[in-house]
Amino acid sequence: MPKIVIDGKEVECREGIPVLQAALEAGWDVPHYCYHPGLSVVASCRLCLMEMKLPHPQTKELGWAPKLFPSCQTPVRDGMEVRFASENVRNNARHVMEYYLLNHPLDCPVCDKAGECYLQDYNERFGNAASRMVEDKYKNPKKDIGPHTLLYSDRCVICTRCVRFTREITGTGELAVIERGSRGEIDIFPGVPLDNELQGNVVDLCPVGALLDKDFLFKQRVWMLRSAKSISPVDSGGQNIWIDYNDYGVHRIRPRFNEKANEWWISDEARFGWKYVGDERRLSQPAVREAGALEPTGWDAALVWLREKFAAAAQLDDGAAVAAVLSPMLACEEAWLLARWVRSIAPQATLAVGYVPVRGEDKTFPKGFTIRAEKCPNRRGVETVVAHFGGPSASFDEFVRAAGEGRFKAAYVTGGYPDPWIADDVAAALAKVERVVVHDLYPGPLDAHAALRLPAATWAEREGLFVNCDGLVQPFERAIPPREGVKSEGQFFYELAGEVGLFRAGKVRTMLAAEIPAFAEVFEPREVPKHAH
Incomplete structure (x- = not known):
């Protein structure tokens, strides 16, 4: 790796990057507008100019050149020396900022x-207290x-x-x-x-x-606003995002750099597809069927009901009449906890990968960014969990066919999709299952047959791991608590499995990785320099 000297300090930097990028990565706060590492270099804003030592044309001795150079357009080379902490550089920034503010409306x-404007920030550092502009x-x-x-x-x-x-x-x-x-x-x-x-x-x-x-x-x-590191649930690409939120809920989604997934960009679907988090139509209380109708119940009562009814259904043939549908909207930890509990009471229970929504085809843009047609975040992670447990397993279509043939007495069906996903034929097939548990965000066609209905939490209200279409294992944080009356899937499955205390994805992840080494290698993207934008 080349070594350069910035303001008298030696810095080791990556090969082929501009001096500006090397300075930012080394912690320097160099003002810049036009430069972005994901775009071509135009060197038009003239804020990042620097002084550089060059050999004298006659004596060949190194000395500071009389002119300034754009640091965004100057590639690093071993042994070069530059400086930003000089009066010439500061004067240039001061003059440039004055030009930028001539017609600015203030x-x-x-x-x-x-609050996040670099015109504000740079003007505070280099601007004048009063404008000399007298014309309109x-x-x-x-x-x-x-x-x-x-x-x-x-x-x-x-x-x-x-x-x-x-x-x-x-x-x-x-x-x-x-x-x-x-x-x-x-x-x-x-x-x-x-x-x-x-x-x-x-x-x-x-x-x-x-x-x-x-x-x-x-x-x-x-x-x-506060920000949480998250992964977009809108497709299988694993787009890294910031969830900006406060006590009043989620307010916006921004891209988060990841060199292996989305780089600096996100799709509009990821940016605007979070509104269902605050949808008033979402379920907010468990309900159990009594006298032919779903009646409100509590989470503790739902736990007791589940354990009793599924244990009864599992008494024959080692539980072959029991099934669990693990939605690709679940985190890996959640899918593992539910699968572990089901197999603990029904060793021959069928584990099925949930419905995988697909719309159109993958769309790839000129520089490689791809919007995936598969509209769920964790199909690969759930498939890995199902494969780990072995035994009877099924795709969603195979599960629906088996349910329609009357092979199951009890089935736990997880959803969590933002859009309707239960077709009429699916509802008709599951009507033949004696006890159907539906864990979903919204009321739906399965409610007519459900013996127990549980409200789900959105991804913004949960934490865990998603595995994208390329097998990249990525963590996401909880931004906001579940809405009133809702318990996160992780917490509920944690209690269902007999664990005590609060669900913490990191703790369960350690247990998960001990059983499934594929989840031990969690990818964390390279940190963006503090002063880059």
Whole structure:
């Protein structure tokens, strides 16, 4: 690995990266707007300029060159020496920031970017307390450029990150720089709205408040939010995300860097597909069938009922008449706890992988980002759990056929899908099972036949492991507690298995990995430098 000297300190860095990236990874706070490691380098913002030692053209002695160099466009080479802590570099940043603020409306109190805006941060470090601008500022109205995004052109610094994203990452090219010089601005082509499946990433890329998400607009101040590391449940790609939340619930989803899964981007489906977390139609209380109708009951009573009824159904043929459907929406720890309990009372119980929703085909964009057609997060993890226990197993379709043939006396069916998933033929087949337990988010067709119905928690209310389509084992954290009346699957299965105390994914993961070594290797992505954006 090459070694360079930054501000008098030797730094070891990765081969082939720009000096700016090396400095950021080493902890330097170098101002920058246009540079992003996932996009081409244009060196247009001129904020990251540095001084560099070069050999004198005549004496060949190393000395500081009289001009400044863009650190984002200068690759590292072994032995080079640069500096950012100099008066020339600071003066450049001060002048550049003054130009950026000439026409800026200074509307931070009403701007959604306030609190995470690099125009604010850099102005505090390099800006002047008062503007020397005496002419009228050039004003631009906000523009509706797509179904999810607004453009405030008078806040824009023309870093062109959004333009390069639509050309290089999505290949759709809806955005461009129009006009020239001081009149230059970002805009869409006439009749071509910003409406591709990854368009929400331009809001994350924007370092100022020029591009804003309609969905989040004026909803929360960012300093009132906390963030949890999570994995998107919308498909099998394992997109890494931040869940931004507070005591009032989830408010937005942002991409989280992962070099092996989604890099810096997420799909709009992952970004906007969380609204069901707060859906008022969700189930919120267990219910047991009495006198032909589902009546409210408690979680403790549900535990007793389950143990009694499933133990009775398991008395014949080592429990061959018992089945458990492990939804691919479950975390690995949850699936393992449920499977372990079922097999402990019914050694020949059938373990089935739950319904796997598929819509269309995989869609891959020019730089490799792929939106998966498989719309569940953990099919591979559940399959691994089922394979570990051995014995009778089935796909979801095989389970439905066996249920329709009357082979089961008791079946535990887990769901957790945000969309309807029980077809009429599935409901008709499960009607032939004497005791059906349904653990799901919403009321559904199985309610007419369910002996016990349990409310499920969403992924944002749980924690555990998901395994993506490439076999990458990734952890996700709980952001918010389950809604009132709901118990997380992990906690319920933990109690069902006879464990005492609170469910903690890390503790159960240790037990799980001891039995299934495939879950011992949990992948954690490389940390993004603190001052990168």
